[in-house]
Amino acid sequence: MKISKSITKDEKKLVNKMFWRSMTMYASVNPVTMGGGGFAYSMMPFINHFYKNEEDRKLALERHAQYFSTTIPCSSFIMGIAASMEKDNSQRSDFNVESINAIKTSLMGPLAGIGDSLFWGVWRVVAAGLAINLAYAGNILAPIIFLVVFNIPNYLCRYYGGLLGYSLGSKYIEQMYSNGLITILTKAASILGLIMVGAMTISMVKFNTVLTLSMKGKEIMNVQQVLDSIFKGIIPLLVTLVCFKLLDKKVGVIKIIFGIVVLGIILSLLGIA
Amino acid sequence: MYDAFVVALSVFIGVAGHELLGMSMLSRPIVVAPLVGALMGDLQLGLLVGASLEALFMGVVNVGISSTAEPALAAGLATAFSIKMGGNIEAIIPLVFPLAVLGLQLMNMIFSFVCGPMATKFFKLAREGNEGGMIRLHFIMWVIHYGIYALIPFFAVLFGADVVKAVLDSIPKVIMNGLTVAGNLLPAVGMAMLLRMLWSKDIAVWFFFGVIVMAYLEIPLIAIAAIGTIIAIVIAQRDMQIKKMQTVQLQNVTSPVSSSLDDEEEDFFR
Numbered sequence: 441m442k443i444s445k446s447i448t449k450d451e452k453k454l455v456n457k458m459f460w461r462s463m464t465m466y467a468s469v470n471p472v473t474m475g476g477g478g479f480a481y482s483m484m485p486f487i488n489h490f491y492k493n494e495e496d497r498k499l500a501l502e503r504h505a506q507y508f509s510t511t512i513p514c515s516s517f518i519m520g521i522a523a524s525m526e527k528d529n530s531q532r533s534d535f536n537v538e539s540i541n542a543i544k545t546s547l548m549g550p551l552a553g554i555g556d557s558l559f560w561g562v563w564r565v566v567a568a569g570l571a572i573n574l575a576y577a578g579n580i581l582a583p584i585i586f587l588v589v590f591n592i593p594n595y596l597c598r599y600y601g602g603l604l605g606y607s608l609g610s611k612y613i614e615q616m617y618s619n620g621l622i623t624i625l626t627k628a629a630s631i632l633g634l635i636m637v638g639a640m641t642i643s644m645v646k647f648n649t650v651l652t653l654s655m656k657g658k659e660i661m662n663v664q665q666v667l668d669s670i671f672k673g674i675i676p677l678l679v680t681l682v683c684f685k686l687l688d689k690k691v692g693v694i695k696i697i698f699g700i701v702v703l704g705i706i707l708s709l710l711g712i713a
Numbered sequence: 714m715y716d717a718f719v720v721a722l723s724v725f726i727g728v729a730g731h732e733l734l735g736m737s738m739l740s741r742p743i744v745v746a747p748l749v750g751a752l753m754g755d756l757q758l759g760l761l762v763g764a765s766l767e768a769l770f771m772g773v774v775n776v777g778i779s780s781t782a783e784p785a786l787a788a789g790l791a792t793a794f795s796i797k798m799g800g801n802i803e804a805i806i807p808l809v810f811p812l813a814v815l816g817l818q819l820m821n822m823i824f825s826f827v828c829g830p831m832a833t834k835f836f837k838l839a840r841e842g843n844e845g846g847m848i849r850l851h852f853i854m855w856v857i858h859y860g861i862y863a864l865i866p867f868f869a870v871l872f873g874a875d876v877v878k879a880v881l882d883s884i885p886k887v888i889m890n891g892l893t894v895a896g897n898l899l900p901a902v903g904m905a906m907l908l909r910m911l912w913s914k915d916i917a918v919w920f921f922f923g924v925i926v927m928a929y930l931e932i933p934l935i936a937i938a939a940i941g942t943i944i945a946i947v948i949a950q951r952d953m954q955i956k957k958m959q960t961v962q963l964q965n966v967t968s969p970v971s972s973s974l975d976d977e978e979e980d981f982f983r
Contacts, residue, residue: 463735467855468835470828471899473906477835477851484844494842501839501847506910507903512736541910550942553935564738568767571743575764578757582764583744590738598735624952628945631919633911635941638923639934641904646897672928679898683905684912693833696902701826704895708887713894 447607450489455520457485459602462516472693474509479519486523490530500526503541510548511555513597518547520605521613528613535617539626546629549636559597564590645676651712714871719752720793721867727785728820729859742766742788749792762792762802769806783820787813789866790874812874815881816865818893823861825896828854919944 447455465478480501487500510518522544529535571586616622653661667674679700686696707713723745731740738744743763750759770784790809795802831854838846869877908920922944926937 464733464851464855466732466736468828468832468851469732469824469858470832470854471825471896472829472832472902473835474903477832477847477854480835480839481848481851484848488844498840498842501842501844502836505835505839505847507906509903538910545907545911546945549934550938553933553938557935565771567738568741568743568771572764572767575743575747575760575767578760580747580756580760582760583747586741586743587737587739591735594735594737620956621953624949624956627916627952628949630911630913631916631948632938632941632945633907634916634919635923635926635944636934636938637904637907637911638920638925639927639937640923641901641920642924642927643934644900645904647894673924676898676901677924680901680904680908683901684908687905687909693836693902693906694830697829697833697899700898700902701892701895704893704898705888705891707894708891713890 447603447610451606451610452603454485454489454523455602455606458482458519458523459516459599461485462512462519462598462602465512465515472697473505473507475512475515476505476508479508479515480504482516482519483523483526486526490527496530499537500529503537506541508544508548510552511559513559513594514551514555514601516598516602517605518544518551520602520607521547521609522605524606524609525613527610528617532617536622536626539622539629542626542630542633545633546631546636549632549640559594563593641676641680642673645680647675647679647713649675649707649713716753716793716797717867717870720749720789720870721863723748723752724785724789724866725859725863727789728783728862729855731785732855732859740785742770742784742791745785745788746792749789750796753793753796755796758795759792762795762805763788765802766791766806782810782813783817784813786816786862786866790869793866793870794874808874812865812869812878815878816862818889819865819881820858820862821896822892823858825899826892827861828858829899829902831857 461482461484462478465475465482468477469475470477483500483504487497487504491497491500504522508515508518522540525535525540525543529537529540567586567590570589571582574585575582613622616625649664649667651663652659653663671677683696687693704713726748727740727745731737743766746763746766747756747759750756750762753759766784766788770782770787787806787809790812791802791805794805794809798805831850834850835847838850865877912920923937923941926932926940927934
């Protein structure tokens with residue numbers, strides 16, 4: 441493959457390790473960081489290879505344990521780019537570490553969109569259609585054929601995606617640093633990231649109140665409609681911003697989670713939601 | 714007992730293997746049902762149940778908190794009950810479907826309230842540089858998440874679907890509902906953490922752009938991604954132009970020709 445030419449043998453080994461580890465990205469899936477734990481796990485070979493200093497390793501681990509979510513076949517591409525940026529960071533002192541997570545966040549939305557529709561919307565349906573017919577005919581190979589047909593592109597995309605991401609990153613990120621384009625790229629990536637986070641705030645954080653005000657058995661006010669008429673998605677937006685403020689004030693994540701649980705039960709007890 | 718165990722095992726292999734092997738679709742009915750069938754001695758029936766449930770669940774992909782019923786559980790139970798009670802798949806599916814709906818709710822509960830709090834330990838371990846701890850946590854969460862879940866098919870086959878449904882139904886509605894409300898709000902924490910990474914005053918307005926577009930236009934995420942990419946490119950181009958102008962100006966200041974030009978301009982404005 442041409443794309444792997446610019447990578448040394450050692451680096452290729454690291455990319456391979458990352459490929460295997462990236463399989464398990466969603467093993468520790470959770471609503472707070474989604475695949476963050478798996479992302480950090482996948483980045484560990486690089487982190488240990490590039491950083492000799494214990495403090496740098498800790499920072500890198502924390503960086504990659506943050507929220508991350510994308511369609512899994514596309515994840516290794518982003519990991520590859522992130523790995524190449526970690527390499528740059530370990531080599532130069534003027535590296536802006538914030539650009540790493542900015543690029544990660546800006547890529548995960550678009551890649552999830554493409555990957556979801558391609559792998560789950562199209563390819564899974566094709567594979568399943570094939571297997572269903574075989575299974576109806578009593579062919580015991582049906583499940584195996586389903587898995588093989590679905591997973592070959594799945595794994596190929598992940599394997600070559602990782603190599604591609606790493607070699608692209610190695611080639612261009614260094615260049616961009618030299619000519620100062622990286623600040624522009626980081627800003628553009630952050631903007632795209634923010635737009636995606638805004639959109640996900642509405643699509644993933646959900647709240648509907650069932651509260652209605654009625655008079656003599658007639659409904660006079662549907663509170664959700666009133667909320668919607670003020671601003672659609674106002675509650676998810678406010679909850680997200682409050683969480684953001686709390687995190688800023690160094691309130692622990694676990695406290696915020698339990699706060700939300702208590703809030704949910706109180707709202708339910710009061711018949712609001 | 715054996716039946717209960719193999720069904721639970723098959724469901725575990727399905728949902729847990731799916732996540733461990735890179736979303737390899739092991740959790741689909743077309744895989745889980747034949748597996749249960751093979752282990753319970755009727756592969757052909759397993760294939761049939763798998764095919765009809767796969768067709769039924771064609772449009773269902775579980776992403777985060779969404780969807781109605783969990784396919785692997787539905788497939789495992791449908792196969793087990795079909796084999797035990799004999800044949801009629803059409804009658805079995807309505808029987809297991811409510812349980813699969815409850816199963817998904819329970820899985821979301823584990824996801825939100827077991828895995829959510831556990832995940833915060835990742836940050837602590839990372840700050841300590843404890844890699845081994847992070848790896849252990851990564852896989853312990855995996856075992857717990859799907860291990861607890863596999864108890865549903867285990868007890869459902871052992872005691873019958875009705876008993877399990879009755880037990881799950883006996884959890885007060887108010888609490889269940891409250892947990893669901895909280896579960897729906899929980900992704901806000903993840904979003905807030907992303908915001909902390911990206912937020913800076915001069916570009917924060919774009920967050921609200923994303924909110925408004927999604928709330929009012931209700932277009933798919935991929936469309937917003939495309940719009941966002943175009944905006945990002947336009948802004949990058951503008952920034953590049955500004956950078957170019959700045960370097961040109963810098964050169965102008967240093968070169969004598971331009972300084973005379975500046976003089977002329979100053980004369981003009983005077």
